[in-house]
Amino acid sequence: MSPGVVAESNIQSPGTDTRDRILEGALHAIGTNGVRSLSMRKIAEAAGVSRGTVYHYFHNTNEVLRAVSTYDQRRFDEGAARALANAGTPDKQLFAFLDYCYRYLTLHPTRWMVEHEPRFLLRYLEEQIPHMSARLEKSLRSALAEAPAVRKGRLTSAELADLAVRMLISAYLLPAADPTTPLKAIVELVMDPPDAGPSHPDKAPRRRPVKSTRARRGT
16 A cells, blocks of 8 residues: 655635635634634734724624634535545545545644643544544545444444544644654554454353363373
8 A cells, every 4th residue: 555645735725705714814813822812903914804804704703713613624624525536445545534634733723732722722623523533434434334343343434433533633642753654554453453353252262271281191
């Protein structure tokens, strides 16, 4: 397997209309100033519009923050669709999706908040994980259906998608020197895991009793 790497050009804002421009600016304002010092003025400056324009679409920063979450999910979805457009086999599709997710998180405007405002970032990730998992399951349902854990009935495709995304988030929060290493490992675990043996302890094969040396000698 030699999956390609998703280009950074796949990670971009969905549109250029004024509302999207404000929300993209809000993401960058959050990344620059944090949430606690976020203001309509800073959002306007980051978006390159007047404060009056921001107030035309949103009444306050709380309203902006609620809209940013939905906007970011749409931004993620459109980039994921582009990343999967040229992927072929199921394992390459899964790698392309995870690679895109990893780059999306790493290049996200709020990336610095891992160190400076971890509580907000963790809350934000908790909110986004279900959406990422649902997008993975919807986009690669047929590929996930071929995964051994799903074929053997140990996991549903939705559960496997959620597990893959959570492993990805761990790789993002504790990055490796080479990000492709954990991504490839996740693909291998999902698409071709090692034999885990019986799924229930009651079904474990019984070992033959070992005869003593005296019994083997016929004494």
